[in-house]
Amino acid sequence: MRVAVVGVQGDVEEHVLMTKKALKKLGIGGEVVATRRAGIVSKSDAVIIPGGESTTISKLIFLDGIADEIIELAESGKPVMGTCAGLILLSKYGDEQVEKTGTKLLGLIDIWVKRNAFGRQRESFQVKLDVKHVGSFDAVFIRAPAIKKVGENVEVLATLQDYVVAAKQNNVLGLAFHPELTNDTRIHEYFLKLNEF
Amino acid sequence: MFPNPNFIFSHCEAKTMKINLEELKFGTELIKRGFAKMQKGGVIMDVTNAEQAIIAEEAGAVAVMALHKVPADIRAAGGVARMADPKKIQEIIDAVTIPVMAKCRIGHIAEAKALEALGVDMIDESEVLTPADVFFHIDKRKFVVPFVCGARSLGEAVRRIWEGAAMIRTKGEAGTGNVVEAVKHMRLINGAIDELQRLPEERIYDVAEKYASRYAELTGIVKEDMGLGKAGRNDVVFEEYTLGEIVDGIYEVLLEIREMGRLPVVNFAAGGVATPADAALMMQLGADGVFVGSGIFKSSNPPEYAKAIVEAVQHYDEPEVIAEVSKGLGEAMKGLDVFKLSEEERLQTRGV
Numbered sequence: 388m389r390v391a392v393v394g395v396q397g398d399v400e401e402h403v404l405m406t407k408k409a410l411k412k413l414g415i416g417g418e419v420v421a422t423r424r425a426g427i428v429s430k431s432d433a434v435i436i437p438g439g440e441s442t443t444i445s446k447l448i449f450l451d452g453i454a455d456e457i458i459e460l461a462e463s464g465k466p467v468m469g470t471c472a473g474l475i476l477l478s479k480y481g482d483e484q485v486e487k488t489g490t491k492l493l494g495l496i497d498i499w500v501k502r503n504a505f506g507r508q509r510e511s512f513q514v515k516l517d518v519k520h521v522g523s524f525d526a527v528f529i530r531a532p533a534i535k536k537v538g539e540n541v542e543v544l545a546t547l548q549d550y551v552v553a554a555k556q557n558n559v560l561g562l563a564f565h566p567e568l569t570n571d572t573r574i575h576e577y578f579l580k581l582n583e584f
Numbered sequence: 585m586f587p588n589p590n591f592i593f594s595h596c597e598a599k600t601m602k603i604n605l606e607e608l609k610f611g612t613e614l615i616k617r618g619f620a621k622m623q624k625g626g627v628i629m630d631v632t633n634a635e636q637a638i639i640a641e642e643a644g645a646v647a648v649m650a651l652h653k654v655p656a657d658i659r660a661a662g663g664v665a666r667m668a669d670p671k672k673i674q675e676i677i678d679a680v681t682i683p684v685m686a687k688c689r690i691g692h693i694a695e696a697k698a699l700e701a702l703g704v705d706m707i708d709e710s711e712v713l714t715p716a717d718v719f720f721h722i723d724k725r726k727f728v729v730p731f732v733c734g735a736r737s738l739g740e741a742v743r744r745i746w747e748g749a750a751m752i753r754t755k756g757e758a759g760t761g762n763v764v765e766a767v768k769h770m771r772l773i774n775g776a777i778d779e780l781q782r783l784p785e786e787r788i789y790d791v792a793e794k795y796a797s798r799y800a801e802l803t804g805i806v807k808e809d810m811g812l813g814k815a816g817r818n819d820v821v822f823e824e825y826t827l828g829e830i831v832d833g834i835y836e837v838l839l840e841i842r843e844m845g846r847l848p849v850v851n852f853a854a855g856g857v858a859t860p861a862d863a864a865l866m867m868q869l870g871a872d873g874v875f876v877g878s879g880i881f882k883s884s885n886p887p888e889y890a891k892a893i894v895e896a897v898q899h900y901d902e903p904e905v906i907a908e909v910s911k912g913l914g915e916a917m918k919g920l921d922v923f924k925l926s927e928e929e930r931l932q933t934r935g936v
Contacts, residue, residue: 394625395625395898396624396625396626396646397621397622397625397626398618398621398624399624399625401621423898423899438621438622439622439623439624439625439626440622440623440626440646440647440682440683442644442681442682443644443645443682443894446644446894447644447898471622484681487681488641488642488681489642502681503681507703507705508683508705508706508729509703509705509729511610511615511618512608512609512610512615513608513609513612513614513615514607514608514609515607527614527615527618529615529618529619530619530683530705565618568614568618568621569614
């Protein structure tokens, strides 16, 4: 199995390491590659969009044609995961911040996201969260977005206060938090198995 | 973009998890270092007003540094350089959606607390401003907001990490448009990490003792003045920490660096980065990202310059891209010869 991590900006290396660990735990042979260029995602079996600045990542993936490759991969039923900034990019509808900054979205999950939903960095937090199919998880939220509304085909995996913070639409998984910053591989393992959908 | 009429609040039917506020943990090391990791591969730009901040955001900056003057102008103006006017910082915070950083003077806890209260996302305890404390930096673990600090050597970097810095940047020589010092600092830090990896484990504690000795300076001066000799392991030398505790703490940081083969926090390049090629050079030397100070808004075409530097950082290992984005950018900032600066004019010697 070949997993690509979109490597234009953000915590790319953390996702690469976590995915390698998760593959090993699952006993799946394969490689994990970070990519800043077009042509790699389309030749992969799964793709991850990391955390970072959604405005920056959006500009760079649309400029370099990586965006189209992610959309094609998702449409072919292969697992796609986005964390934090990655969740924003996967969503169909943004808030006024997304619009104001002209951030282009991939539109792969029928959700409505709010950027910086919990506030600025001093309001960033860690919390034990119940994640469906995974269990209790130490979730790290960093200037995190949240999902305000979900469409009919979206499965809600975790909620926090009045927000949805993890959601899945078929093979596409979006998280408002950062499993890649912890030592817990369970969410990455769950993601890698989404191709069995 | 318009709301889709088919949207439903289906999560209301799901079991909504209510969390007590006490269960949320704020300002942990994971959150602070995590914030810095989200900046990797990005460009952080110095801005002095809302208009510049918007140009930076549109160009793809991952964050902006809110200042009242860019380092080149701070240098030219002379006098005491302090924290920027909070009104100015607030205007910049209100203008953009990306993180906003701001600088406080080295050791100036009150400026740092004020910046934290403003809602700044990261504080740069910076040698570009006039230091407030010649003995100590801020004990950054006592803040919820993460800090970035400059370093010229592994010793400086390790001390700042032990104090709780979530990000390190080279000091370089800010406001000169001359990349030579940033390259030097990156090479010195990388060289020291290589040396550390070659060192037998029993020698590492010696390095920790050497690096920690800086914290004993104040106590040493006081004791010597009183005829009591040098600071010892059990003396409380900085905040509530004894010298022994600091040595042990620094030893732990060194072991982590040795195992990882790099700093355990994000390491950016800063201080004199002026062109897209400068930025690419620093990335090739192993920087996780780049701060650009005076380089952008002292150039003749800031929006194009800002975009070119963002692209150069993303494609730092593709020479044809660096060549393309560097074409016809207009004048870079004029720049200064670092070697002609007097000791007092050098900002990098502040805060060791």
